Amino acid sequence: MWRPPERIPYTPSPGRWPSAAEAAASRLFSPVRIGVLTLRQRTWVPAMVPWRGSADGFVTEDVLDWYERFARGRPGAIVVEATGIRDIPSGPLLRIGHDRFLPGLRELARVVREASEGETRLLIQIIDFLTIRRRPDPLRYFREFLAITPRHRHAYGRQDAPEADIRAWLASRPREQICKILDRRELESLDYGYRERVTDTHLEPILALPSQLPALFADAARRARECGFDGVELHYAHAYTMASFLSQRNERADDYGGEAPNRARLPLEVFAQVRKTVGDDYVVGCRFLAEECIDGGSTLDDATYFAGAFARAGMDFLSLSRGGKFDDARQPKVGEAAYPYTGRSGYECMPSYYSDARGPFGRNLEATARIRAALRGQQLSTPIVAAGGIHSFEQAEALLAQDKADIAGLARQALADPDWFTKVARGRGDEVRLCLYTNYCEVLDQRHRQVTCELWDRERLDEPGVKRSTDGKRRLTPPLWEPAHSHAQSIPSPSDRHP
Numbered sequence: 241m242w243r244p245p246e247r248i249p250y251t252p253s254p255g256r257w258p259s260a261a262e263a264a265a266s267r268l269f270s271p272v273r274i275g276v277l278t279l280r281q282r283t284w285v286p287a288m289v290p291w292r293g294s295a296d297g298f299v300t301e302d303v304l305d306w307y308e309r310f311a312r313g314r315p316g317a318i319v320v321e322a323t324g325i326r327d328i329p330s331g332p333l334l335r336i337g338h339d340r341f342l343p344g345l346r347e348l349a350r351v352v353r354e355a356s357e358g359e360t361r362l363l364i365q366i367i368d369f370l371t372i373r374r375r376p377d378p379l380r381y382f383r384e385f386l387a388i389t390p391r392h393r394h395a396y397g398r399q400d401a402p403e404a405d406i407r408a409w410l411a412s413r414p415r416e417q418i419c420k421i422l423d424r425r426e427l428e429s430l431d432y433g434y435r436e437r438v439t440d441t442h443l444e445p446i447l448a449l450p451s452q453l454p455a456l457f458a459d460a461a462r463r464a465r466e467c468g469f470d471g472v473e474l475h476y477a478h479a480y481t482m483a484s485f486l487s488q489r490n491e492r493a494d495d496y497g498g499e500a501p502n503r504a505r506l507p508l509e510v511f512a513q514v515r516k517t518v519g520d521d522y523v524v525g526c527r528f529l530a531e532e533c534i535d536g537g538s539t540l541d542d543a544t545y546f547a548g549a550f551a552r553a554g555m556d557f558l559s560l561s562r563g564g565k566f567d568d569a570r571q572p573k574v575g576e577a578a579y580p581y582t583g584r585s586g587y588e589c590m591p592s593y594y595s596d597a598r599g600p601f602g603r604n605l606e607a608t609a610r611i612r613a614a615l616r617g618q619q620l621s622t623p624i625v626a627a628g629g630i631h632s633f634e635q636a637e638a639l640l641a642q643d644k645a646d647i648a649g650l651a652r653q654a655l656a657d658p659d660w661f662t663k664v665a666r667g668r669g670d671e672v673r674l675c676l677y678t679n680y681c682e683v684l685d686q687r688h689r690q691v692t693c694e695l696w697d698r699e700r701l702d703e704p705g706v707k708r709s710t711d712g713k714r715r716l717t718p719p720l721w722e723p724a725h726s727h728a729q730s731i732p733s734p735s736d737r738h739p
Contacts, residue, residue, distance in 0.1 A: 241679065241686075242570070242587045244596035251593070252601070252677065254632035257669025267640040268633065269665055272316070272647060274623050275523040275556030277470055279316035280359055282640060283661050284649040286559065286627050287319040287365040287473065287527070289333065290691040291684075292716075297324065297335030299344025302690070302716060304351050305707065307362075309717040311355035313658040314665075316647070318352060319473050319559075320364040322480075325460040331688070336366060336460045342467055349468035362468075365527065366460045367475035368453060368482065370436035370446075373429075375572045381430050382411035386422075395421045432571060432578050438484040439492055449481065450496050450506050454513035461514045461524065471523025471556065474514065476507055478564035478589070479580035483529060486546060488538045489567070500545050507546075508553055515554060525557035526550060527625075530607035533563040533585040540607050544614045551615055551622040559625035559649065560608045563588035579686045590652075591629065593677040600677055602635065604628035609644035616643075625649050631675050633664050655681055656693050659721040668723060690716060 263269050269281045292302040310318050324330050327337035335341050345364070352362045376385055386392075388406055393399045396406045410421065419427060428435070440446040461472045476482040484490060485506045490497040496506050507526070514524055528546060532538045547558055568583030581590055591600035608626040615622060627649030630636050636648035653660060657673035664672065673695050680694040690709045697714035700706065707716045 241582050241592070241682070242568075242584050243592070243594050244587070246596045247594045248596060248599075249593060250595055250599050250601070250677070252631050252674050254669065254672065254674060255634040257664065257672070258633055258667065260665065260667035263633070263665045263667060266633075266637050268637050268648060272623060274317075274525065274647075275471070276521050277361055277523050277556075279361055279647070281316040281661070281665075282647045283315040283317075283636075284559075284625050284627070284647045285310055285315050285318045285654045286561075286625075286649045286651045287321050287475075288651055288655065288691070289321045289685060291332055291688055292690060293332040293334045295332055297330060297333060298341060299334065299348050302707065303334070303344075304348060305717050307348060308351050308355045310654065310658045311352040311360050311362075312720070313654070313661045314356050314359045315650075315654065315661045317361040317363060317470075320348065320362065320469075322365050322367040322475055323460075325366050325368050325456045330369075336364070336463050337456070339463065342463055345463070345467040345469075353468075361470040363471040363473050363523065363525075364464050364469045365473040365475050366457060366464070367480055368456065369480045370438070370484075371434070372436070372566075372577055373434040374577045375431065375433040375574050376429075377574055378430060379411055382407050385429070385434070386410070386426060391423075392421065432569075435566060435578065438481060438490055439497065441492055441494065447494075450494075450509065453481070453506065454510045457510045458513040458517040461518050461522075465518050465522055471525065472514070472518075473559065474507075474510065474524065474526040476526045476528040477561045478529070479566045482507055482510065486528065486538060486542070487532060488542060489534075489536055500542055501549075503542075504546055504549050508549060511550070511553055511555060520554075523556045525555050525559065527559040527561055529564075530560045530562050530604055530611060531588075532565055533588040534565050534567045534583075537565065537567070537585075540610060543607070544611050547611045547615055547622075548618055548620065551618075551620040555622060557623045557625060557647070558611075559627070560604060560611065561589060561627065562604045562607065564590075581682060581686065590679060590682050591677070592679045601629035601631070602639075605639060605644055609642075612643070612645060623647055627651060629677065633669060652677065652681060655691070656695050658718060663721070663723075666723070671721075671723070673718075690714070692716065693718070 272279050272282045294300050323334040323336045325337050388403050464472050486503050490503050530543045563585035564580050565585040566580045568585050569578045569580050570582035572578050612624040623646040625647040626645030630650050631653040639645050653675045656675035681691050684691045692714050696718040700719050
């Protein structure tokens with residue numbers, strides 16, 4: 241993964257933890273409305289892919305265990321991992337593109353409700369993504385994958401030559417000659433693996449995306465409602481289809497590329513179809529980027545425009561992220577696929593404790609605050625979810641008290657300690673297992689291995705009922721919190737307060 245050249249080491253500093261009474265009086269533990277829902281507190285666990293689904297996209301016992309463990313901590317809301325809207329093979333990612341996935345998803349919603357005793361709201365993030373293939377062995381690329389064109393035949397010197405001869409000749413060329421023969425996309429497919437883009441409008445499926453995606457997203461949202469989820473989060477962020485339509489790099493020549501209003505057209509059409517399908521009495525929001533953090537990518541000005549358009553269209557919340565693009569990803573090894581969190585934009589999305597003078601904590605918060613301020617200046621009150629290196633009560637409370645956001649999202653910190661929310665609410669913050677931001681979890685994600693945290697995945701491995709990773713070396717969920725009786729305190733309820 242890319243690192244800032246300064247490589248300044250940082251240590252998370254939680255500051256002072258609140259007493260139970262201070263937590264109960266705080267803005268963080270006060271209710272907030274998102275559409276028709278009221279969250280009991282302004283805490284949010286953003287979507288994280290833990291690689292627990294079955295090979296064909298079904299909810300497994302490991303998936304249920306994962307979300308049950310988060311629900312025991314009782315955050316205001318949990319967003320289930322990116323879940324595919326198409327009924328196509330996509331490995332152990334959850335899918336919602338067919339009714340056969342509904343029993344497992346329905347059970348997931350039930351498990352979270354039961355584990356949190358109804359206190360935690362559950363949303364599901366729904367996503368579309370385009371084809372990406374692994375970086376090929378060069379010999380195989382020339383032998384099987386490269387489409388031979390008249391340009392390649394011209395380079396060979398014989399238009400009527402057998403294709404096999406041309407392929408063998410190309411495979412034997414030195415690198416400097418290959419760079420002159422292959423075009424930019426062919427060279428990229430050789431060096432990184434083939435990847436579709438929303439600008440590949442010479443491909444009929446790509447050209448047809450605007451006519452197909454609204455219905456696919458709407459059907460997925462309908463299924464989510466039928467399963468008992470409290471709402472859906474449209475995935476418009478990072479390296480995937482909808483984010484690519486929003487990107488400044490989207491230069492489609494039809495009505496869905498170029499200027500910002502055209503780039504926002506499909507995301508707005510998707511939302512409109514989703515809203516029409518699930519109705520006004522169901523929560524629908526989106527996650528998108530405050531900045532793409534790539535050369536020629538979308539900026540804060542673009543994001544501010546999109547936020548206004550989404551809010552005016554009636555989205556119930558806006559969740560802000562940053563970076564995480566394929567465009568600057570590190571070259572993968574042969575046999576592996578490009579991973580969109582290995583370049584500078586990936587670092588901006590998931591910075592580690594080695595950083596620059598700006599530091600790793602809250603890198604997206606000022607951009608988020610500016611977007612929120614712009615909305616409020618337009619008399620738009622859509623709640624804003626901020627995330628990115630939030631780990632302490634003081635940090636989260638200041639974010640809300642200073643009107644930089646309406647909800648605080650804790651991803652890696654919640655992974656390090658799913659009980660963060662209960663511990664802080666009970667005045668037990670000194671027992672929080674504080675995330676170190678080493679990105680141990682991110683490395684596991686990159687390798688498509690079951691995601692765990694180094695702070696707990698070797699603890700009490702012989703405890704009865706502990707389920708282990710496929711390699712047998714790690715536990716899959718954190719040990720249950722066992723608070724010391726001498727510090728036991730009741731939790732003041734904020735249920736009588738109003739947002």
